[in-house]
Amino acid sequence: MLKFTKRTAKKAGTAPGTLVHVGEKKTDQIHITVTDYDIDHVVEESIVAVEESFRSKETATKTWINIDGIHDVDMIRKIGHQFTIHPLILEDIVNSGQRPKAEEFDNYVYFVFKMLYYDEAQQEIRSEQISLILGALFLFSFQEMKGDVFDVVRERIRQGKGRIRKAGCDYLAYALIDAVVDHYFLILEKLGEKIEGIEEALLDEPRPDTVQQIHEMKRELIYMRKQIWPFREMINNIQKGEYNLVEDATMIFFKDVYDHCIQVIDTIESYRDVLSGMLDLYLSTISNRMNEVMKVLTIIATIFIPLSFLAGVYGMNFEFMPELHWKWGYFVLWATMFGIIIAMLTYFKRKKWL
Amino acid sequence: MLKFTKRTAKKAGTAPGTLVHVGEKKTDQIHITVTDYDIDHVVEESIVAVEESFRSKETATKTWINIDGIHDVDMIRKIGHQFTIHPLILEDIVNSGQRPKAEEFDNYVYFVFKMLYYDEAQQEIRSEQISLILGALFLFSFQEMKGDVFDVVRERIRQGKGRIRKAGCDYLAYALIDAVVDHYFLILEKLGEKIEGIEEALLDEPRPDTVQQIHEMKRELIYMRKQIWPFREMINNIQKGEYNLVEDATMIFFKDVYDHCIQVIDTIESYRDVLSGMLDLYLSTISNRMNEVMKVLTIIATIFIPLSFLAGVYGMNFEFMPELHWKWGYFVLWATMFGIIIAMLTYFKRKKWL
Amino acid sequence: MLKFTKRTAKKAGTAPGTLVHVGEKKTDQIHITVTDYDIDHVVEESIVAVEESFRSKETATKTWINIDGIHDVDMIRKIGHQFTIHPLILEDIVNSGQRPKAEEFDNYVYFVFKMLYYDEAQQEIRSEQISLILGALFLFSFQEMKGDVFDVVRERIRQGKGRIRKAGCDYLAYALIDAVVDHYFLILEKLGEKIEGIEEALLDEPRPDTVQQIHEMKRELIYMRKQIWPFREMINNIQKGEYNLVEDATMIFFKDVYDHCIQVIDTIESYRDVLSGMLDLYLSTISNRMNEVMKVLTIIATIFIPLSFLAGVYGMNFEFMPELHWKWGYFVLWATMFGIIIAMLTYFKRKKWL
Amino acid sequence: MLKFTKRTAKKAGTAPGTLVHVGEKKTDQIHITVTDYDIDHVVEESIVAVEESFRSKETATKTWINIDGIHDVDMIRKIGHQFTIHPLILEDIVNSGQRPKAEEFDNYVYFVFKMLYYDEAQQEIRSEQISLILGALFLFSFQEMKGDVFDVVRERIRQGKGRIRKAGCDYLAYALIDAVVDHYFLILEKLGEKIEGIEEALLDEPRPDTVQQIHEMKRELIYMRKQIWPFREMINNIQKGEYNLVEDATMIFFKDVYDHCIQVIDTIESYRDVLSGMLDLYLSTISNRMNEVMKVLTIIATIFIPLSFLAGVYGMNFEFMPELHWKWGYFVLWATMFGIIIAMLTYFKRKKWL
Amino acid sequence: MLKFTKRTAKKAGTAPGTLVHVGEKKTDQIHITVTDYDIDHVVEESIVAVEESFRSKETATKTWINIDGIHDVDMIRKIGHQFTIHPLILEDIVNSGQRPKAEEFDNYVYFVFKMLYYDEAQQEIRSEQISLILGALFLFSFQEMKGDVFDVVRERIRQGKGRIRKAGCDYLAYALIDAVVDHYFLILEKLGEKIEGIEEALLDEPRPDTVQQIHEMKRELIYMRKQIWPFREMINNIQKGEYNLVEDATMIFFKDVYDHCIQVIDTIESYRDVLSGMLDLYLSTISNRMNEVMKVLTIIATIFIPLSFLAGVYGMNFEFMPELHWKWGYFVLWATMFGIIIAMLTYFKRKKWL
Secondary structure (H helix, E strand, O other), rough: OOOHHHOOOOOOOOHHHOOEEEEOOOOOEEEEEEEEOOOOEEEEEEEEOOHHHHHHOOOOOOEEEEEEEOOOOHHHHHHHHHHOOHHHHHHHHHHHHOOEEEEOOOOOOOOHHHEEEEEEEOOOOEEEEEEEOOOEEEEEEEEEEEOOHHHHHHHHHHOOOOOOOOOOHHHHHHHHHHHHHHHHHHHHHHHHHHHHHHHHHHHHHHOOOHHHHHHHHHHHHHHHHHHHHHHHHHHHHHOOOOOOOOOOOHHHHHHHHHHHHHHOOOOOOOOHHHHHHHHHHHHHHHHHHHHEEEEEEEHHHHHHHHHHHHHOOOOOOOOHHHHHHHHOHHHHHHHHHHHHHHHHHHHHOOOOOO | HHHHHHOOOOOOOOOOOOOOOEOOOOEEEEEEEEEOOOOOOOEEEEEEHHHHHHHHHHHOEEEEEEEEOOOOOOHHOOOOOOOOOHHHHHHHHHHHHOEEEEOOOOOOOEEEEEEEEEEOOOEEEEEEEEEEEEEEEEEEEEOOOOOOOOHHHHHHHHHHHOOOOEEEEEHHHHHHHHHHHHHHHHHHHHHHHHHHHHHHHHHHHHOOHHHOOOOOOOHHHHHHHHHHHHHHHHHHHHHHOOOOOHHHHHHHHHHHHHHHHHHHHHHHHHHHHHHHHHHHHHHHHHHHHHHHHHHHHHHHHHHHHHHHHHHHHHHOOHHHOOHHOOOOOHHHHHHHHHHHHHHHHHHHOOOOOO | OOOHHHOOOOOOOOOOOOOOOOOOOOOOOEOOOOOOOOOEEEEEEEOOOOOHHHHOOOOOOOOEEEEEEEOHHEEEEEEEHHHOOOOOHHHHHEOOOOOOOOEOOOOOOOEEEEEEEEEEEOOEEEEEEEEEEEOEEEEEEEEOOOOOHHHHHHHHHOOOOOOOOOHHHHHHHHHHHHHHHHHHHHHHHHHHHHHHHHHHHHHOOOOHHHHHHHHHHHHHHHHHHHHHHHHHHHHHHHHHOOEEEEEEEEHHHHHHHHHHHHHHHHHHHHHHHHHHHHHHHHHHHHHHHHHHHHHHHHHHHHHHHHHHHHHHHHOOOOOOOHHHHHHOOHHHHHHHHHHHHHHHHHHHOOOOOO | HHHHOOOOOOOOOOOOOOOOOOOOOOOOOOEEEEEEEEOOOOEEEOOOOOOHHHHHHOOEEEEEEEEEEEOOOHHHHHHHHHHOOOOHHHHHHHHHOOEEEEOOOOOOEEEEEEEEEOOOOOOOEEEEEEEEEEEOEEEEEOOOOOOOOHHHHHHHHHHHOOOOOOHHHHHHHHHHHHHHHHHHHHHHHHHHHHHHHHHHHHOOOOOOOHHHHHHHHHHHHHHHHHHHHHHHEEEEEEEEOOOOOOHHHHHHHHHHHHHHHHHHHHHHHHHHHHHHHHHHHHHHHHHHHHHHHHHHHHHHHHHHHHHHHHHHHOOOOOOOOHHHHHHOOOHHHHHHHHHHHHHHOOOOOOOOOO | OOHHHHOOOOOOOOOOOOOOOOOOOOOOOOOOEEEEOOOOOOEEEEEHHHHHHEEEEEEEEEEEEEEOOOOHHHHHHHHHHOOOOOOHHHHHHEOOOOOOEEEEEOOEEEEEEEEEEEEEEEOOEEEEEEEEEEEEEEEEEEEEOOOOOOOOHHHHHHHHHOOOOOOOOHHHHHHHHHHHHHHHHHHHHHHHHHEEEEEEHHHHHHOOHHHHHHHHHHHHHHHHHHHHHHHHHHHHHHHHOOOOOOOHHHHHHHHHEEEEHHHHHHHHHHHHHHHHHHHHHHHHHHHHHHHHHHHHHHHHHHHHHHHHHHHHOOOOOOOOOOOOOOHHHHHHHHHHHHHHHHHHHHHHHOOOOO
């Protein structure tokens, strides 16, 4: 449950703009990679001190600085100082419980959103906060830990395929966001498969833990929607052209991402509807089974209880019980009993219980 | 479940504008038919290489190029090159998991939406993606496979009935979209019949698989709404006059299609409401049956268990049991038993269990 | 269910503007009545051929042409030709599956909506499509069959009471629409009474078919809302002054109708809420009854099963069973049994089952 | 149920503006009180004929004419004639089934809304329609019957406390509306107490009629919301400054009323949510009890049925049954039986049924 | 339930602007602390009579007057007189049942909202009303009782850290509001932990009171949302720049608070969804258990009832029962019985009841 509220007590009450890392520390070592590129060349390097990347501020080439690990508040403060980033933004970068949003300032736009991945071991969706600071010629990207979701973009820059080297940093921001959204589809597929598995189990042989699985799946979808809904708003604002740093030519690409976001949300809603339907199906299956169990009991009891009563009657020890002395009494009783059985079965047949 | 998310893993991470066919390959052979027409003449031909259709670009007649099969990315690329279509649009054409939408460019408008048909064998709704590229004097239509839904339009062009030969390509686009929407009504009718069938079965003799059928029907409606809801938005944008290539005179026809779309959505919502009601009905029927079963059991058990007890008592072998030696003991017991039976029945009658 | 989708297969695929009567043919004979009136005079006549009404086009008096029966497409076509009505409108008039809407053209406004009436025999709401074509000095009204809902308006014209003879055709259109909305209230009253009846039955003696009645009532309300919701939109557009042919002085009357429409919708929603509550009430009543049934069974079984066991024990034929030979054995046993009964009853009392 | 639709059949079909009293006649005698006041003086009088109040039209003082009883259509017509009130407004005044609304005319604004009070005897909310006609120097208020809700306002005028004598008639209208809204809070408190009572009963000892009480409470809330929701809209329009006769200085007071209205609606919604939760709680309590009942039955039956069987076996009369002749047979059997009992109890213990 | 409607009967009917303390009196002694500060100095003092703080009106420094306790209406009236506060605002300050809102006047803005805290003893959320009156150089804050939530702000003023001493009173208002919102997160965390606890109990061993806990938790969330939803609106209005007294530089901080508010609401909604899911889980668990109980009963009864019947038959005392005299009769019967047992078990196995 706690993943729904990441902001923790240690943060409450501090002055706004105070840099305190909030969230789980997901990596020990901070990795900084600087990719400096324009249409003709690419230089990639791994650096240790973030200051090394600041000289790129003067060059006319585009620079992408990717930082894995957000717990080093000193480093963040240095970047903030160098690029005159608003203290509240710096605070947001190091606090991993942000709601996805975009905020524009004079010289940069800040984007924060969630990378989602499916943790197979825990069987749940986990999120990693990604912050982007988009300037005219630079783009900072902050991840909570080293991941491979941006590798496809890095590869495209290296190979110079498509428009990525030609276009500006806004296009690079788009490419990174697009990679994240593409990843959402992978999660949806994973969830879709799981839902299908649960559904098959449900139709085949519903077990008590099926409901629990449905419940957990619903919770994962609630969580996912909670992350993606504001993200959609953010992309919508971009594609409506609210931010000057995003060029017109890039807008159509953000529109494309926006369509994908809507598709993700549509699918989440459809999944939730389907899961609700499955719960109804489960409950009615349980009711049906109960009905079946009860019918068996009722049929058996209703047939044999009267017969046992008859047997009991002729097991009594009254001195004067004329039937006991009839020659065919025993056989007449059996005949009567069979008559009762047949009458009962006919009755149940007519009630459609058999 | 997987039909809710068609975008597949092989697509994630590629550069935007990369042409990769996504989706099931529904036809082997690509069919291209070119219909060149104006108010006075019609020429229809089947061609093999898409280049043959490009000369129509120069003529002043209207040209409809219909392509069945979207997996030949080379062909799509050639068309894109010839008519300067944006790469993202080409990507959308070959990726069958698009959300319905319209996008306008300088010289053309792109529409993508879903043709739905009901697969009797699998008992489910299937979708086929249809893309239209509407230019001033040409219209490309892309289908995933050869279908007959556009035949009525083709026939009307041949016969020159109505305004189709007089009006521009925007009217042709309207005619194709209208044919698709008309098809939605056929599906609604089919679903309506099935729902009615389920409802009759429900009132007549509810069986466990009735709920399953309701569940499947609901899922089909969720799927259908997911496809048609954005389609409605698309038509709405057209009829509000957002696209210059759609002439004012054609707008009223799109308004008509829009009304039909709303009607389809209204009906889907009504069906969903009705199905929810049917589920309630089913559950309460099950409860009622259980009640009835339990009543039978309770009546039988409540009558005979005390009687059996009495019979048991007089089957005991105590040496000193005075009743056993009374002359009329046996008959007095029977009278007592009948008294108990009558008392019980009266009680049940008063409780309205009988 | 099929009343939710009236558009039928025979219509799909024809060219737009093709006149094909869709829907049940509700009357054999077409009745045309022409009412020509102004402030000073009224002339009413029944005519056979619609052409006879066309000369009124030249007069300066207001003319109301009411046509009962919409299956004669030739007649509709003639009217369309004479008054230059758009083919799509003509198509809508003869197709009884329209969604309520208004559409404005240069010289007329088209309104289509549903008259609802309650079919006592079938116990369901039925609808009849009403189309109005409002011109400056004429008003066409098309009904599917001869009805009496417009009689009150006709009578007011005859008697010249109120403003109806003074005001223009827009006021006449208002009067007809108002008559239809007034009729909705009659249906609501009817449904309200039925809901009250179901509720009383529910509290008094819930029977399995009570749920079915609730279900049917809900479906009728879904159907009714589906018809009235778009009708409300239509009236709203009128009262906001979107149509030039409706004069300012008439607007306040449409505002009044609009208020009534909202009231109808409010009441439908309230009814639906109340019905949902009744379903909950029913289900909990069923559960309660089941509980009661089970309690009776449990009490009887729990008391007598141990007693029967005891009786069984002393009915055994072991050679050496000392109790059997005790003088007071039999009476001690009875005392024990009564003790058990009293203990059990006390237990049930404490559990509040008795 | 019928209180949801007050418009009755006798009204349908009459011409608009026809004055027909609709609704229950709640008072026999019509009371008219005229309060003529300005900052310096107050004159209160009870009059019989409404004409006596018309001379106040000429004076420069503010006049409040309060009329208890709306069934005297002649009187209403006279007022309408004297103050040139639109016939539709007069019709609304005498028809007690209005939806709350405000309507502005050149020389007056018409407000209609509902006074709600809780009928302890019938245990339900009842409504009384209140109409206000606000002119520059006069205010008509129409109530269905004599009530005391306006007494506090009358007293404030008499005492000249606060701004009521200084401010115009719009402030008087505010004061009356405020008195009505204050009354809503009293009803909410009453309902809140009842809900709390039901909840306590629910947790303490749920009885079948608890659900019925929840159901009735829900229906009252549906009814209350239906009355207050449009009222809120009306107040909102006032506080947004849509009506010229309401002065700017009075607007902040209407804003205050508006806030109270929102609070009333918020509380209604919260109550409904709480009641829904209570229903869930009830149903699960019933299920739990059923479970408990079934467990008792199952435990008793499962223990004694096998024992009875054993006793039955040794009650058989076969000639050759060796156990019967064993010396310790009887005691061995008892030991076996105790063994079975202990085994069963252990099993139930492990299943956590005990 | 009564905490949902705090306005009480004693208030209804008084003139607007009448100062009557409404709500529980939460503190006996009123504490007033005055903090006078600018960038260079801070003076904090505790005063007894509110008049002592009025001289600060003349100084150019910023003054924060914090008042704990709102029941001294005389004091409030004095402040109102000195700072020309509108009587309705004074009324709102002393009435603790306000809906959160902001209201702007010429020389000040009034904010009212709720501080929430979790009462561990009663296990419920309680609220305290906080009013702020923001002027150009002064800020009044009214709390219902002495609390520690503002201490962090006071400390920051003392230490002069961050921008608080530099910025104006609007920033101080922000800092107080931010402290309150930070506190909301603490409550969410607390609730999150409790929900997690309930969920674990649910999966481990569902008990009847689990549902009651879910119900209570839901009610707390309804209450919390009711308080925070209008608060969000209030903050939204501030961050959109509706109030002149809030400077542009402070706006971004309010935007930050607004984001947090949205996050709180998102989390509340997610919690509610999760709790609904838990209720479903609980109900299905109960159904499952019932099923299991019934199966045990049915299996035992179905096996032993026929066997008992057989035993009963051979316990009968008919003179002529040939089986009784067979030598192996007894053993044949046992064999038959074991056959029946095995057949039954096989049947249950096949039914998957075992």
